[in-house]
Amino acid sequence: MLKFKEYLQNISTISDKEFEETISYFSEKHLHKGDFFIKQFSVCRQVGFIIKGTIRIYYINQKDEETTYGFCQENCLTTSFKSFISQTPSDLILQALEDTDLLTIDYDKLNLLYKNYPTWQNIGRIITQNEFLNMEQYASVLNNETAKEKYLRLLKEQPNVLQKANIEDIASYLGVTRRTLSRIRQKIYQK
Amino acid sequence: MLKFKEYLQNISTISDKEFEETISYFSEKHLHKGDFFIKQFSVCRQVGFIIKGTIRIYYINQKDEETTYGFCQENCLTTSFKSFISQTPSDLILQALEDTDLLTIDYDKLNLLYKNYPTWQNIGRIITQNEFLNMEQYASVLNNETAKEKYLRLLKEQPNVLQKANIEDIASYLGVTRRTLSRIRQKIYQK
DNA sequence: GTAATTTGAGGACATTTGTCCTTTTTGTTC
DNA sequence: GAACAAAAAGGACAAATGTCCTCAAATTAC
Numbered sequence: 235m236l237k238f239k240e241y242l243q244n245i246s247t248i249s250d251k252e253f254e255e256t257i258s259y260f261s262e263k264h265l266h267k268g269d270f271f272i273k274q275f276s277v278c279r280q281v282g283f284i285i286k287g288t289i290r291i292y293y294i295n296q297k298d299e300e301t302t303y304g305f306c307q308e309n310c311l312t313t314s315f316k317s318f319i320s321q322t323p324s325d326l327i328l329q330a331l332e333d334t335d336l337l338t339i340d341y342d343k344l345n346l347l348y349k350n351y352p353t354w355q356n357i358g359r360i361i362t363q364n365e366f367l368n369m370e371q372y373a374s375v376l377n378n379e380t381a382k383e384k385y386l387r388l389l390k391e392q393p394n395v396l397q398k399a400n401i402e403d404i405a406s407y408l409g410v411t412r413r414t415l416s417r418i419r420q421k422i423y424q425k
Numbered sequence: 426m427l428k429f430k431e432y433l434q435n436i437s438t439i440s441d442k443e444f445e446e447t448i449s450y451f452s453e454k455h456l457h458k459g460d461f462f463i464k465q466f467s468v469c470r471q472v473g474f475i476i477k478g479t480i481r482i483y484y485i486n487q488k489d490e491e492t493t494y495g496f497c498q499e500n501c502l503t504t505s506f507k508s509f510i511s512q513t514p515s516d517l518i519l520q521a522l523e524d525t526d527l528l529t530i531d532y533d534k535l536n537l538l539y540k541n542y543p544t545w546q547n548i549g550r551i552i553t554q555n556e557f558l559n560m561e562q563y564a565s566v567l568n569n570e571t572a573k574e575k576y577l578r579l580l581k582e583q584p585n586v587l588q589k590a591n592i593e594d595i596a597s598y599l600g601v602t603r604r605t606l607s608r609i610r611q612k613i614y615q616k
Numbered sequence: 617g618t619a620a621t622t623t624g625a626g627g628a629c630a631t632t633t634g635t636c637c638t639t640t641t642t643g644t645t646c
Numbered sequence: 647g648a649a650c651a652a653a654a655a656g657g658a659c660a661a662a663t664g665t666c667c668t669c670a671a672a673t674t675a676c
Contacts (some may be wrong), residue, residue, distance in 0.1 A: 293568050369560040376567040
Protein backbone atom coordinates (compact mmCIF):
# COMPACT_ATOMS: atom_id res chain seq x y z
CA MET A 235 0.00 0.00 0.00
CA LEU A 236 2.80 2.35 0.90
CA LYS A 237 4.53 1.73 -2.40
CA PHE A 238 1.31 2.38 -4.25
CA LYS A 239 0.87 5.68 -2.44
CA GLU A 240 4.40 6.66 -3.40
CA TYR A 241 3.64 5.69 -6.98
CA LEU A 242 0.59 7.97 -7.10
CA GLN A 243 2.38 10.81 -5.37
CA ASN A 244 5.03 10.69 -8.07
CA ILE A 245 2.31 11.32 -10.64
CA SER A 246 0.17 13.91 -8.88
CA THR A 247 -0.45 15.27 -5.40
CA ILE A 248 -2.87 13.15 -3.41
CA SER A 249 -3.86 13.81 0.20
CA ASP A 250 -3.84 11.13 2.90
CA LYS A 251 -7.62 11.33 3.08
CA GLU A 252 -8.05 10.97 -0.69
CA PHE A 253 -5.66 8.04 -0.73
CA GLU A 254 -7.59 6.30 2.07
CA GLU A 255 -10.82 6.72 0.09
CA THR A 256 -9.15 5.75 -3.17
CA ILE A 257 -7.81 2.51 -1.79
CA SER A 258 -11.34 1.30 -1.04
CA TYR A 259 -11.94 1.19 -4.81
CA PHE A 260 -9.14 -1.36 -5.19
CA SER A 261 -9.00 -5.08 -4.43
CA GLU A 262 -6.16 -7.47 -3.77
CA LYS A 263 -5.47 -10.36 -6.11
CA HIS A 264 -3.11 -13.27 -5.80
CA LEU A 265 -1.85 -15.20 -8.81
CA HIS A 266 0.03 -18.49 -8.70
CA LYS A 267 2.89 -19.24 -11.07
CA GLY A 268 1.40 -19.85 -14.50
CA ASP A 269 -1.95 -18.17 -13.75
CA PHE A 270 -3.25 -15.64 -16.25
CA PHE A 271 -4.02 -12.07 -15.29
CA ILE A 272 -5.48 -11.56 -18.76
CA LYS A 273 -6.24 -14.32 -21.22
CA GLN A 274 -6.09 -13.95 -24.99
CA PHE A 275 -9.33 -12.63 -26.54
CA SER A 276 -10.88 -11.80 -23.16
CA VAL A 277 -11.84 -8.20 -22.46
CA CYS A 278 -9.44 -6.70 -19.98
CA ARG A 279 -11.55 -5.39 -17.08
CA GLN A 280 -8.79 -4.49 -14.66
CA VAL A 281 -5.61 -2.56 -14.16
CA GLY A 282 -3.18 -4.13 -11.73
CA PHE A 283 -0.42 -2.63 -9.60
CA ILE A 284 2.21 -5.25 -8.83
CA ILE A 285 3.08 -5.51 -5.13
CA LYS A 286 5.29 -8.55 -5.58
CA GLY A 287 6.08 -10.95 -8.42
CA THR A 288 6.59 -10.97 -12.18
CA ILE A 289 4.15 -10.80 -15.09
CA ARG A 290 5.13 -11.70 -18.63
CA ILE A 291 3.25 -9.81 -21.34
CA TYR A 292 3.10 -11.51 -24.71
CA TYR A 293 0.91 -12.31 -27.68
CA ILE A 294 0.63 -15.01 -30.27
CA ASN A 295 1.12 -13.93 -33.88
CA GLN A 296 -0.35 -15.25 -37.12
CA LYS A 297 2.41 -17.87 -37.40
CA ASP A 298 1.52 -19.18 -33.92
CA GLU A 299 4.73 -17.86 -32.43
CA GLU A 300 4.81 -16.13 -29.06
CA THR A 301 6.25 -12.63 -28.98
CA THR A 302 7.16 -11.29 -25.56
CA TYR A 303 6.52 -7.57 -25.07
CA GLY A 304 8.15 -7.41 -21.70
CA PHE A 305 8.19 -8.30 -18.05
CA CYS A 306 6.47 -6.26 -15.30
CA GLN A 307 7.67 -6.39 -11.73
CA GLU A 308 7.24 -4.68 -8.34
CA ASN A 309 5.68 -1.22 -8.20
CA CYS A 310 4.54 -1.17 -11.81
CA LEU A 311 1.13 -0.88 -13.38
CA THR A 312 0.21 -3.76 -15.63
CA THR A 313 -2.74 -4.16 -17.97
CA SER A 314 -3.67 -4.75 -21.58
CA PHE A 315 -4.11 -1.04 -22.12
CA LYS A 316 -5.77 -1.09 -25.53
CA SER A 317 -8.27 -3.71 -24.43
CA PHE A 318 -8.93 -1.87 -21.19
CA ILE A 319 -9.56 1.57 -22.65
CA SER A 320 -11.71 0.26 -25.49
CA GLN A 321 -13.22 -2.68 -23.56
CA THR A 322 -12.57 -4.97 -26.51
CA PRO A 323 -10.94 -8.43 -26.63
CA SER A 324 -7.25 -8.43 -25.76
CA ASP A 325 -4.48 -9.48 -28.13
CA LEU A 326 -2.05 -9.40 -25.26
CA ILE A 327 -1.74 -12.17 -22.72
CA LEU A 328 -0.56 -11.40 -19.17
CA GLN A 329 0.73 -14.39 -17.26
CA ALA A 330 2.44 -14.74 -13.87
CA LEU A 331 5.99 -16.13 -14.13
CA GLU A 332 5.94 -16.70 -10.36
CA ASP A 333 3.50 -16.19 -7.49
CA THR A 334 2.37 -12.59 -7.77
CA ASP A 335 0.39 -10.16 -5.57
CA LEU A 336 -1.55 -7.33 -7.16
CA LEU A 337 -3.69 -4.39 -6.24
CA THR A 338 -6.44 -4.23 -8.88
CA ILE A 339 -9.15 -1.83 -9.92
CA ASP A 340 -12.12 -2.56 -12.18
CA TYR A 341 -13.01 -0.50 -15.23
CA ASP A 342 -16.25 0.78 -13.68
CA LYS A 343 -14.64 1.69 -10.40
CA LEU A 344 -11.85 3.56 -12.15
CA ASN A 345 -14.47 5.60 -13.98
CA LEU A 346 -16.12 6.32 -10.63
CA LEU A 347 -12.78 7.56 -9.36
CA TYR A 348 -12.47 9.82 -12.42
CA LYS A 349 -15.96 11.11 -11.74
CA ASN A 350 -15.58 11.66 -7.99
CA TYR A 351 -12.02 12.94 -7.72
CA PRO A 352 -10.53 15.70 -9.89
CA THR A 353 -7.10 14.41 -8.79
CA TRP A 354 -7.88 11.14 -10.49
CA GLN A 355 -8.80 12.80 -13.77
CA ASN A 356 -5.33 14.19 -13.72
CA ILE A 357 -3.77 10.87 -12.72
CA GLY A 358 -5.71 9.11 -15.48
CA ARG A 359 -4.58 11.53 -18.17
CA ILE A 360 -0.97 11.29 -17.08
CA ILE A 361 -1.09 7.49 -16.93
CA THR A 362 -2.49 7.48 -20.49
CA GLN A 363 0.31 9.75 -21.63
CA ASN A 364 2.81 7.52 -19.84
CA GLU A 365 1.42 4.50 -21.64
CA PHE A 366 2.04 6.34 -24.90
CA LEU A 367 5.58 7.19 -23.86
CA ASN A 368 6.25 3.59 -22.80
CA MET A 369 5.00 2.31 -26.12
CA GLU A 370 7.13 4.86 -27.96
CA GLN A 371 10.14 3.78 -25.92
CA TYR A 372 9.36 0.17 -26.75
CA ALA A 373 9.21 0.98 -30.48
CA SER A 374 12.45 2.92 -30.21
CA VAL A 375 14.16 -0.09 -28.63
CA LEU A 376 12.86 -2.33 -31.41
CA ASN A 377 14.31 0.06 -33.96
CA ASN A 378 17.65 0.79 -32.37
CA GLU A 379 18.87 -1.98 -30.14
CA THR A 380 20.43 -5.19 -31.30
CA ALA A 381 19.41 -8.43 -29.59
CA LYS A 382 22.70 -8.38 -27.69
CA GLU A 383 22.10 -4.82 -26.45
CA LYS A 384 18.60 -5.79 -25.34
CA TYR A 385 19.99 -8.78 -23.47
CA LEU A 386 22.55 -6.63 -21.69
CA ARG A 387 19.87 -4.10 -20.74
CA LEU A 388 17.67 -6.88 -19.36
CA LEU A 389 20.66 -8.18 -17.43
CA LYS A 390 21.15 -4.72 -15.96
CA GLU A 391 17.56 -3.65 -15.33
CA GLN A 392 15.76 -6.90 -14.52
CA PRO A 393 18.47 -9.50 -13.87
CA ASN A 394 16.12 -11.79 -11.94
CA VAL A 395 13.90 -12.14 -15.02
CA LEU A 396 16.73 -14.16 -16.56
CA GLN A 397 16.23 -16.74 -13.81
CA LYS A 398 12.44 -16.69 -13.82
CA ALA A 399 11.74 -16.80 -17.55
CA ASN A 400 12.82 -19.66 -19.80
CA ILE A 401 15.07 -19.37 -22.85
CA GLU A 402 12.16 -19.41 -25.24
CA ASP A 403 10.54 -16.40 -23.51
CA ILE A 404 13.75 -14.41 -23.44
CA ALA A 405 14.56 -15.19 -27.07
CA SER A 406 11.09 -14.02 -28.12
CA TYR A 407 11.62 -10.87 -26.07
CA LEU A 408 14.88 -10.22 -27.91
CA GLY A 409 13.28 -11.00 -31.26
CA VAL A 410 15.63 -13.86 -32.17
CA THR A 411 15.62 -17.64 -32.07
CA ARG A 412 16.87 -19.74 -29.17
CA ARG A 413 19.97 -20.56 -31.20
CA THR A 414 20.91 -16.91 -31.55
CA LEU A 415 20.29 -16.26 -27.87
CA SER A 416 22.60 -19.15 -27.10
CA ARG A 417 25.27 -17.50 -29.28
CA ILE A 418 24.72 -14.13 -27.58
CA ARG A 419 25.21 -15.65 -24.13
CA GLN A 420 28.33 -17.46 -25.35
CA LYS A 421 29.89 -14.21 -26.51
CA ILE A 422 28.97 -12.32 -23.35
CA TYR A 423 30.05 -14.88 -20.78
CA GLN A 424 33.11 -16.38 -22.46
CA LYS A 425 34.92 -13.13 -23.17
CA MET B 426 -11.50 22.71 -44.38
CA LEU B 427 -14.27 20.33 -45.33
CA LYS B 428 -11.98 17.37 -44.90
CA PHE B 429 -10.89 18.63 -41.52
CA LYS B 430 -14.50 18.96 -40.42
CA GLU B 431 -15.13 15.39 -41.53
CA TYR B 432 -12.07 14.30 -39.61
CA LEU B 433 -13.33 15.88 -36.40
CA GLN B 434 -16.85 14.58 -36.90
CA ASN B 435 -15.46 11.07 -37.11
CA ILE B 436 -13.98 11.56 -33.65
CA SER B 437 -16.77 13.40 -31.88
CA THR B 438 -19.90 15.39 -32.64
CA ILE B 439 -19.14 19.02 -33.42
CA SER B 440 -21.77 21.57 -34.44
CA ASP B 441 -21.37 23.88 -37.44
CA LYS B 442 -21.11 26.83 -35.10
CA GLU B 443 -18.47 25.18 -32.94
CA PHE B 444 -16.49 24.23 -36.02
CA GLU B 445 -16.61 27.80 -37.33
CA GLU B 446 -15.29 29.06 -34.02
CA THR B 447 -12.72 26.25 -33.77
CA ILE B 448 -11.26 26.99 -37.16
CA SER B 449 -10.31 30.50 -36.06
CA TYR B 450 -7.82 28.94 -33.64
CA PHE B 451 -5.99 27.34 -36.58
CA SER B 452 -3.59 28.80 -39.15
CA GLU B 453 -2.53 27.70 -42.60
CA LYS B 454 1.05 26.77 -43.32
CA HIS B 455 2.79 26.04 -46.58
CA LEU B 456 5.97 23.97 -46.76
CA HIS B 457 8.19 23.61 -49.80
CA LYS B 458 9.84 20.33 -50.68
CA GLY B 459 12.64 19.73 -48.20
CA ASP B 460 11.33 22.22 -45.59
CA PHE B 461 11.10 21.06 -41.99
CA PHE B 462 7.85 21.08 -40.07
CA ILE B 463 9.80 20.12 -36.96
CA LYS B 464 13.57 20.20 -36.64
CA GLN B 465 15.60 17.90 -34.44
CA PHE B 466 15.98 19.13 -30.84
CA SER B 467 13.45 21.93 -31.30
CA VAL B 468 10.36 21.95 -29.09
CA CYS B 469 7.33 21.02 -31.14
CA ARG B 470 4.80 23.84 -30.72
CA GLN B 471 2.23 22.79 -33.28
CA VAL B 472 0.01 20.00 -34.45
CA GLY B 473 -0.61 19.95 -38.18
CA PHE B 474 -3.47 18.56 -40.25
CA ILE B 475 -2.26 17.75 -43.76
CA ILE B 476 -4.47 19.19 -46.48
CA LYS B 477 -2.14 18.18 -49.30
CA GLY B 478 1.37 16.76 -49.53
CA THR B 479 3.64 14.28 -47.78
CA ILE B 480 5.63 14.49 -44.56
CA ARG B 481 8.39 12.06 -43.70
CA ILE B 482 8.88 11.42 -39.98
CA TYR B 483 12.30 10.19 -38.96
CA TYR B 484 15.03 10.48 -36.39
CA ILE B 485 18.77 10.10 -36.27
CA ASN B 486 20.11 7.39 -33.97
CA GLN B 487 23.34 7.14 -31.98
CA LYS B 488 25.16 5.69 -34.98
CA ASP B 489 24.13 8.70 -37.09
CA GLU B 490 21.77 6.65 -39.21
CA GLU B 491 18.33 7.91 -40.16
CA THR B 492 15.38 5.76 -39.17
CA THR B 493 12.09 6.53 -40.90
CA TYR B 494 9.01 6.12 -38.70
CA GLY B 495 6.58 6.69 -41.51
CA PHE B 496 4.99 8.98 -44.05
CA CYS B 497 1.94 11.19 -43.38
CA GLN B 498 -0.33 12.28 -46.17
CA GLU B 499 -3.70 13.97 -46.84
CA ASN B 500 -6.24 14.19 -44.02
CA CYS B 501 -3.91 13.05 -41.28
CA LEU B 502 -2.68 14.71 -38.14
CA THR B 503 1.05 15.07 -37.91
CA THR B 504 3.23 16.16 -35.01
CA SER B 505 6.04 15.07 -32.76
CA PHE B 506 3.56 13.95 -30.14
CA LYS B 507 5.94 13.37 -27.25
CA SER B 508 7.62 16.71 -27.74
CA PHE B 509 4.28 18.46 -28.12
CA ILE B 510 2.60 17.08 -25.01
CA SER B 511 5.66 17.55 -22.83
CA GLN B 512 6.96 20.70 -24.59
CA THR B 513 10.48 19.26 -24.61
CA PRO B 514 13.00 18.99 -27.47
CA SER B 515 11.96 16.65 -30.23
CA ASP B 516 13.85 13.51 -31.21
CA LEU B 517 11.70 13.20 -34.29
CA ILE B 518 12.22 15.25 -37.43
CA LEU B 519 9.27 16.05 -39.70
CA GLN B 520 10.22 17.04 -43.23
CA ALA B 521 8.17 17.72 -46.37
CA LEU B 522 8.91 15.27 -49.18
CA GLU B 523 7.02 17.56 -51.57
CA ASP B 524 5.19 20.90 -51.37
CA THR B 525 2.74 20.50 -48.51
CA ASP B 526 -0.24 22.47 -47.16
CA LEU B 527 -1.17 22.22 -43.51
CA LEU B 528 -3.73 23.48 -41.05
CA THR B 529 -1.86 24.09 -37.81
CA ILE B 530 -2.70 24.85 -34.21
CA ASP B 531 -0.34 26.12 -31.53
CA TYR B 532 0.10 24.49 -28.14
CA ASP B 533 -1.41 27.44 -26.28
CA LYS B 534 -4.37 27.75 -28.60
CA LEU B 535 -5.12 24.06 -28.31
CA ASN B 536 -5.20 24.42 -24.55
CA LEU B 537 -7.61 27.34 -24.99
CA LEU B 538 -9.82 25.08 -27.09
CA TYR B 539 -9.71 22.45 -24.33
CA LYS B 540 -10.65 25.13 -21.82
CA ASN B 541 -13.44 26.75 -23.82
CA TYR B 542 -15.08 23.75 -25.50
CA PRO B 543 -16.08 20.54 -23.69
CA THR B 544 -16.25 18.91 -27.13
CA TRP B 545 -12.55 19.57 -27.52
CA GLN B 546 -11.68 17.95 -24.20
CA ASN B 547 -13.27 14.86 -25.63
CA ILE B 548 -11.51 15.23 -28.98
CA GLY B 549 -8.18 15.75 -27.20
CA ARG B 550 -8.56 12.64 -25.07
CA ILE B 551 -9.53 10.52 -28.05
CA ILE B 552 -6.66 11.87 -30.15
CA THR B 553 -4.26 10.98 -27.31
CA GLN B 554 -5.70 7.48 -27.16
CA ASN B 555 -5.41 7.22 -30.94
CA GLU B 556 -1.78 8.23 -30.76
CA PHE B 557 -1.25 5.40 -28.30
CA LEU B 558 -3.05 2.97 -30.60
CA ASN B 559 -1.01 4.15 -33.59
CA MET B 560 2.21 3.66 -31.69
CA GLU B 561 1.09 0.21 -30.57
CA GLN B 562 0.25 -0.65 -34.16
CA TYR B 563 3.66 0.61 -35.22
CA ALA B 564 5.38 -1.57 -32.61
CA SER B 565 3.29 -4.54 -33.69
CA VAL B 566 4.39 -4.06 -37.30
CA LEU B 567 8.02 -3.90 -36.18
CA ASN B 568 7.56 -7.17 -34.36
CA ASN B 569 5.57 -9.09 -36.90
CA GLU B 570 6.17 -7.92 -40.43
CA THR B 571 9.18 -8.76 -42.54
CA ALA B 572 10.74 -6.03 -44.67
CA LYS B 573 9.07 -7.54 -47.72
CA GLU B 574 5.65 -7.51 -46.08
CA LYS B 575 6.16 -3.90 -45.06
CA TYR B 576 7.13 -3.02 -48.61
CA LEU B 577 4.01 -4.67 -50.00
CA ARG B 578 1.83 -2.87 -47.45
CA LEU B 579 3.41 0.45 -48.39
CA LEU B 580 2.81 -0.39 -52.04
CA LYS B 581 -0.85 -1.02 -51.24
CA GLU B 582 -1.59 1.77 -48.79
CA GLN B 583 0.67 4.61 -49.92
CA PRO B 584 1.91 3.70 -53.40
CA ASN B 585 2.80 7.28 -54.28
CA VAL B 586 5.28 7.42 -51.40
CA LEU B 587 7.43 5.00 -53.40
CA GLN B 588 7.78 7.71 -56.06
CA LYS B 589 8.26 10.60 -53.66
CA ALA B 590 10.76 9.13 -51.21
CA ASN B 591 14.21 7.94 -52.25
CA ILE B 592 15.58 4.44 -51.79
CA GLU B 593 17.49 5.39 -48.67
CA ASP B 594 14.31 6.64 -46.96
CA ILE B 595 12.31 3.59 -47.88
CA ALA B 596 15.06 1.19 -46.81
CA SER B 597 15.28 2.94 -43.43
CA TYR B 598 11.49 2.67 -43.14
CA LEU B 599 11.70 -1.07 -43.78
CA GLY B 600 14.60 -1.42 -41.36
CA VAL B 601 17.07 -2.84 -43.90
CA THR B 602 19.93 -1.58 -46.06
CA ARG B 603 19.58 -0.30 -49.63
CA ARG B 604 21.08 -3.56 -50.87
CA THR B 605 18.36 -5.62 -49.21
CA LEU B 606 15.61 -3.33 -50.50
CA SER B 607 17.06 -3.79 -53.98
CA ARG B 608 16.78 -7.56 -53.53
CA ILE B 609 13.20 -7.25 -52.24
CA ARG B 610 12.15 -5.27 -55.30
CA GLN B 611 13.92 -7.77 -57.56
CA LYS B 612 11.90 -10.63 -56.09
CA ILE B 613 8.61 -8.77 -56.24
CA TYR B 614 8.85 -7.39 -59.76
CA GLN B 615 10.68 -10.21 -61.57
CA LYS B 616 8.39 -13.02 -60.50
C1' DG C 617 18.58 -42.97 -5.94
C1' DT C 618 17.29 -44.09 -10.70
C1' DA C 619 14.71 -43.41 -14.83
C1' DA C 620 12.23 -40.40 -17.56
C1' DT C 621 11.34 -35.88 -19.13
C1' DT C 622 12.24 -31.23 -19.85
C1' DT C 623 15.41 -27.47 -20.81
C1' DG C 624 19.59 -25.25 -22.36
C1' DA C 625 24.06 -25.46 -25.09
C1' DG C 626 26.04 -25.84 -29.18
C1' DG C 627 27.56 -28.32 -34.03
C1' DA C 628 26.71 -28.27 -39.20
C1' DC C 629 24.86 -26.40 -42.94
C1' DA C 630 21.61 -23.27 -45.59
C1' DT C 631 19.72 -18.88 -46.04
C1' DT C 632 19.56 -14.11 -45.38
C1' DT C 633 21.50 -9.74 -44.85
C1' DG C 634 25.29 -6.43 -44.79
C1' DT C 635 29.52 -4.31 -46.75
C1' DC C 636 31.98 -2.69 -50.41
C1' DC C 637 32.08 -2.17 -54.78
C1' DT C 638 30.97 -1.43 -60.01
C1' DT C 639 27.59 -0.86 -63.52
C1' DT C 640 23.40 0.92 -65.23
C1' DT C 641 19.78 4.11 -65.35
C1' DT C 642 17.73 8.47 -64.63
C1' DG C 643 17.72 13.25 -64.37
C1' DT C 644 19.91 17.82 -64.99
C1' DT C 645 22.63 21.40 -67.16
C1' DC C 646 24.56 23.67 -70.89
C1' DG D 647 21.56 15.96 -77.69
C1' DA D 648 26.05 15.41 -75.23
C1' DA D 649 28.27 15.63 -70.81
C1' DC D 650 27.90 15.38 -66.25
C1' DA D 651 25.97 14.27 -61.78
C1' DA D 652 22.90 11.74 -58.89
C1' DA D 653 20.28 7.74 -57.81
C1' DA D 654 19.23 2.97 -58.18
C1' DA D 655 20.49 -1.83 -59.38
C1' DG D 656 23.11 -5.51 -58.66
C1' DG D 657 27.87 -8.59 -58.26
C1' DA D 658 31.08 -10.79 -54.84
C1' DC D 659 32.23 -12.01 -50.60
C1' DA D 660 31.83 -11.86 -45.39
C1' DA D 661 29.10 -11.97 -41.35
C1' DA D 662 24.95 -13.00 -38.95
C1' DT D 663 20.97 -15.68 -38.23
C1' DG D 664 17.80 -19.57 -38.83
C1' DT D 665 16.88 -24.58 -39.17
C1' DC D 666 17.56 -28.99 -37.73
C1' DC D 667 19.91 -31.61 -35.09
C1' DT D 668 22.47 -33.99 -30.98
C1' DC D 669 24.27 -34.03 -26.44
C1' DA D 670 24.64 -32.61 -21.70
C1' DA D 671 22.61 -30.75 -17.60
C1' DA D 672 18.83 -30.00 -14.70
C1' DT D 673 14.39 -31.13 -13.03
C1' DT D 674 10.65 -34.15 -11.92
C1' DA D 675 8.38 -38.55 -10.98
C1' DC D 676 8.43 -42.86 -9.06
